[in-house]
Amino acid sequence: MNDVRPIRATSGTNHEGTSAHNRRVIIDALRLNGALSRADLARATRLTKQTVSNIMEELEIDGLVISRETVRRGRGQPSTPYGLVPEGAFAIGLQIDRHITRAIAVDLVGNVLIGKEANLPVGGPATGTPVVLQLVQEVRTELKLRAAQAEKRLVGLGVAMPGPFGIEQDGDDNPWMMGAWQRFPLLETLSAGTGLNVTLQNDAAACATAERMVGAAHGLDHAVCLYVGYGIGAGLILGGDLYSGAHGNAGEIGMALLTAGGRLTQLEHRASLASLYEHLGVDPMAPDIYSLIDRRAAADDPEILAWIEKAAIDLRWSVHLIETIFDPQTVILCGGAPAALATRLIDAMQPLLPSNADRADRLLPRLQLGMTDPWAVARGAAAEPIGHAFDPRFSAILKS
Amino acid sequence: MNDVRPIRATSGTNHEGTSAHNRRVIIDALRLNGALSRADLARATRLTKQTVSNIMEELEIDGLVISRETVRRGRGQPSTPYGLVPEGAFAIGLQIDRHITRAIAVDLVGNVLIGKEANLPVGGPATGTPVVLQLVQEVRTELKLRAAQAEKRLVGLGVAMPGPFGIEQDGDDNPWMMGAWQRFPLLETLSAGTGLNVTLQNDAAACATAERMVGAAHGLDHAVCLYVGYGIGAGLILGGDLYSGAHGNAGEIGMALLTAGGRLTQLEHRASLASLYEHLGVDPMAPDIYSLIDRRAAADDPEILAWIEKAAIDLRWSVHLIETIFDPQTVILCGGAPAALATRLIDAMQPLLPSNADRADRLLPRLQLGMTDPWAVARGAAAEPIGHAFDPRFSAILKS
DNA sequence: CAAATAAGTCAAGACAATTGACTTAAAAGA
DNA sequence: TCTTTTAAGTCAATTGTCTTGACTTATTTG
Structure with a gap:
């Protein structure tokens, strides 16, 4: 009688989804092309000038974009380019490797503000977690000193670690394979320990994220x-x-x-x-x-x-x-x-x-x-929450 | 003075985009789960009951879904499941292989209605194109006889062919490599010859499309x-x-x-x-x-x-x-x-x-x-336009 | 037979994009 | 210098689509 087969479907969308998507598209365009005027953005995103204007006004109030010097480009009213504000968002990136852990803080445009590292003691997560949490806390404290807005504009903690995940490997007790870390509930522990949104990826993926954000990709x-x-x-x-x-x-x-x-x-x-x-x-x-x-x-x-x-x-x-x-x-x-x-x-x-x-x-x-x-891996780890924060599904700093 | 550097950006969206997305999500859910009630769809897509009701009414008028027998599932008003109407859309799939070409007609749920094949003469596209066009025309004519609505519900022609595309290969004159076909403006020719939307993919991709639509994937x-x-x-x-x-x-x-x-x-x-x-x-x-x-x-x-x-x-x-x-x-x-x-x-x-x-x-x-x-490749080729037709960016049969 | 539960509808409201007319500012041409 | 052209950007009204909350309908449970 009771049909418990789960129904598979992708999520529908609504006005907020539309709006979040458009905001993200605009931020993406600014990241990709540098400063752009409202008219440029309207053409590039195929939105109307008015829509772009409304969104830009919001983003400016939110402190994510700022206008630059007007530029004259032939006939017509000069355009006012807008660029991303580096201090618009911050994220912390954490790399956990075999014998070392690194934490960095980056801003919205990918500048590295702080970087700290610590040796990981033998013994896996049991002894390593306190070291890692301590390191993240140090970076966070220093970031607070450097940028007053930082704490409330901190969008998350990105973690990178060697994979693979969820596999029982041969030689699992080999300290170089990090099997103990891979089995450990890292996300939950770090999330509880920092109160931040935590995401995990493997080190190669983190590098790719970094290259995409600020590198060759x-x-x-x-x-x-x-x-x-x-x-x-x-x-x-x-x-x-x-x-x-x-x-x-x-x-x-x-x-x-x-x-x-x-x-x-x-x-x-x-x-x-x-x-x-x-x-x-x-x-x-x-x-x-x-x-x-x-x-x-x-x-x-x-x-x-x-x-x-x-x-x-x-x-x-x-x-x-x-x-x-x-x-x-x-x-x-x-x-x-x-x-x-x-x-x-x-x-x-x-x-x-x-x-x-x-x-x-x-x-x-x-x-x-x-x-x-x-530091490339930690950098990519930090880039992930920044990218994620402007995803329609997760608009942390845009609401408030 | 003239800045001609192109601006890269993804497209924004609007109300129509929202709606098209939601319609597609619903059709996808029906394809994936079989018949579902409006309430089921609302839960699965996270849209409101009302929104789903509105969209379902439209889809029913468009002839894409139809209600089934009501079912009682415990307390409460019985639910009315809706399923896709196979005759809601049709597509033609075309496989061009080394010495043979196959064309089939499929409906919205992937049933194969007609299949015809012909030998391809030596000589590549110059002699092959007329054969291919003739074959497509035959299938199309027969489809018209089988389903009165078919012609106006025909969403496109999907073509599959061995790859790779756009590469000057060694042994390019080898008839088994199909270099001549790969260099030929096939899309344009077929599009002009049939008046249909034409898409091209390689044979492995076509198989995957078929498996995803109606097979193991x-x-x-x-x-x-x-x-x-x-x-x-x-x-x-x-x-x-x-x-x-x-x-x-x-x-x-x-x-x-x-x-x-x-x-x-x-x-x-x-x-x-x-x-x-x-x-x-x-x-x-x-x-x-x-x-x-x-x-x-x-x-x-x-x-x-x-x-x-x-x-x-x-x-x-x-x-x-x-x-x-x-x-x-x-x-x-x-x-x-x-x-x-x-x-x-x-x-x-x-x-x-x-x-x-x-x-x-x-x-x-x-x-x-x-x-x-x-016939698997031709089947996948045909599945492509069906899938594509319910993509937000290309809502062919939904407007009219 | 009343209460609980679930499907589904109705009508009003909210949200976000669009539209078209307008203002502003510069270059080009007479 | 003055008018025309071009482009950026704003204003106010409109439109399209989803959401909300109250309601109706149909069934099971006790």
Whole structure:
């Protein structure tokens, strides 16, 4: 008698939805194109001048946009461009990695205001959570000092962590796999501990978010970030949005099996920083490892070059595969690798393998260099709540 | 002085957009769940009862939905379920393949009403276009006889063809590559020749569209169709929508390079029907090849089993790769392969390689069998305009 | 037979975009 | 210099669509 089969449907929309969408479209357009006049915005969004005017007035009152000097562009009344106000919104980004955690504060346009890091003690979430919460609190306190409005304009806490999520892995007790963290109710704990909206993504996705917001993927609808960090992964920007798959694990190409030297192995074992550390015989936990690798790479250390030579083979194949499968506008190499290493990797990957990306009408390079600093992941983590806050479904700072 | 840099922005929306969205949401919900009452729809779409009532009244007048017998479900007034009217819309699907072309007519719920095929003469579009147009016309004429309303409820012509598009390929003069067709202004020609809205997708994408509309991917937001036809490809349903990449070539995994037997080769050369035909030494142009393969596979022909054994290795790897990269809810094997062959392929692929898809909370099999008949591609091609017609941006039959 | 429950309608109201006329400010041409 | 043209932006009224709250209808429960 009782029919309990759930009904599947997407949500309908109403006036508020319409309005929220239009506000978001305008903010997006400003982020993408810099300052624009009301008339420009009306043309670009295909809304009427009046609608744009109304929305801009609201946004100005909300402190999200501000007018600039008028500009004369030929006949007619000069236009008044409006730009985003950096202090219009803030977010905190948190990276949790194997032995270190980083927290940063960013503003609406993606400027990094504060960055702090701390070592994570062994013992997983039980001992790590207090450290993480403490770090976030420090950043938050400092942000409050720097910007009076910050606390009430704080739209959320974005967290990035290596994936995959929700999988019982082999070697789950290996501290480098972070299985304990992945099983831990991190969202709930951080949400309760900070009172902020918390979102979680994997590190490659965070890098892609950062590249899309303020990097090489800015304004692109189809781009893939090949993330080379301690592990390896791909951050997917598909159809203008970050794609995370059914369980948040899309793009975990580090676990892809490939035949190398006649043996089936995982990409991660061939081309990640983990494989480099192993190749060099250095301790991944050494505190100055980033600058060490940077220096040795810059000096064309033969051991590093040997690894690059080998890793480039597999990365070249990865780019070919990404191009073949996703048909993106460009592929961006990014992540926690030092710049000297990353540039040498890109050079060693040339010439790229032939693929569908060899098109006569290409506008962008097939492979380009993205952010290469240890803070990129935290930056992307912070960018997520900012992007999210202007999504129609979640308009936190616009109501009040 | 003249600033001609184009402004990039997404489009805003208005009341009509809201309404079109809500109508589409309702039609989607009916397609997904079968018949639903107004109250059910209101709960599922989070619209008010009144709004749903208004929209349903319109849809009923437009002939897209019809009420069914009332049902008593406990206390309260009995509910009146509404279902989609199959004759509410029609579309024609066209498959253009190497030596054959197929056209079918479908209705709103995906029933195939008419199917016709014709051999394509050698000579590419110059000689092929008249044949194709003739075939479409025949189907259209017959459809008119079958359903009086058909002509004015015809929402478009969907075309499917092997990809990739816009690439100058090696061996472009090879008639199996269809380079001449891919360079030909097909959309414009067919649009002019039929007066219909024409859309184009590759054959794997068409299969995925069909699976989503009426097959194994019905109601799924994340599914990948591994298409094994003359070539091999993947149709991607990501986040509830078909994904085609920046140039319509996403999912062309047939061109992915892999190491097999110590040599770098393309997946297509190992696991497509083309490779089977070559293995068997049969002429791919033989008119009864489909049933021939079906019979031999069903009889466990040793030559076929040998090919299956070999192809399964690479397909198993493909599934692993797809799962690793896309994190889908399920992978569906579909395409132009006969059922006897497809089931044996799936069996030979077991056990699947370990991947992120090995989850404790799985609801669907990792790999399942989809449509396996020569008409699946045409069916998907036809499904595209139907799906598209209820998109907010293109509400063809709703205005009038 | 009354109370509870749920489906569905009615009519008024609220919200947000559109429309068309208007104002303002500059460049171009006579 | 003065008029015309062009474009930005505003004002006030209108329109389209969803929401609200009270109501009606039909059924089960006790």
